[in-house]
Amino acid sequence: MPSPKAKNPGRSGGSPVLGSSNGRYEFMSLTKPLNRSSPPHLLQRQGSDPTTARLRASESPTRRRGSGSSTGSASGQGPPEEDALSSLLAIDLWLSKQLGVCACEDSSWGSVRPLMKLLEISGHGIPWLAGTAYCLYKSDSAAGQEVMLNLFMGLLLDLILVGIVKAVVRRRRPAHNRMDMFATFSVDRYSFPSGHATRAAMCGRFLLAHLVLAAPLRVLVLLWVGLVGLSRVMLGRHNVTDVMFGFWMGYCQYNLVEMLWLSPQTLQGLLGQSA
């Protein structure tokens, strides 16, 4: 979402060009700082700190194209799948930076930031866990308790699975993100996948399958899921691929919740065994 008010058009301008990318090593720096044993010309090109490296990586892929002839990772020298992946990541970083228009108050769409933060809270784990626990406590029907209990289990499962993937992949959040989220775990310094996107997708499916039947409300649920995902990128919290993968993961997590569904009989069995 490029805006004429964008502050540094030179840094983030340009357009993504599909095809060969000769800066594959730049994406490695997204997850870990360059190795001390890296050749000096790499260190020089990257900048010595990871933030500079990530800022360079989010420049337009077109800007990076003819700049790596001395690196030995020029296009066509690696396997084609790696080139394709590098190009995809280059487009991802470029697009995410273009869309990160609410990353801080003085960003081009900074005035919308409070609204985006409201969406952030609406998809945060704490309100969802607390709200579900409250409904579970207040529910006076067995069917209601069953649904709420399974939603609660799904939310816990989501936190665990997202935590595991974040800890394994360890992709840093975009350089333009301001880390001012409330109540985060240590793995939440990583961005892949977006926990808000997994939760929104899983809870969205759950709501549509078990709780929300009226058509206008179902549309609202879908709209909320989409807006939560979009707000992650606009706030600069995530790259586009973090959110896309998060949606897919949340969609699959709902299948898992259905497979592991705790029925009253299962619960009675479990409680009976432990008694």
Ligand SMILES: CC(C)=CCC/C(C)=C/CC/C(C)=C/COP(=O)(O)O
């Ligand atoms: C009771 C309990 C264990 C609550 C934990 C809830 C909690 C702190 C969830 C983390 C939510 C969060 C900030 C996720 C990060 O989302 P991203 O979309 O930025 O990956």
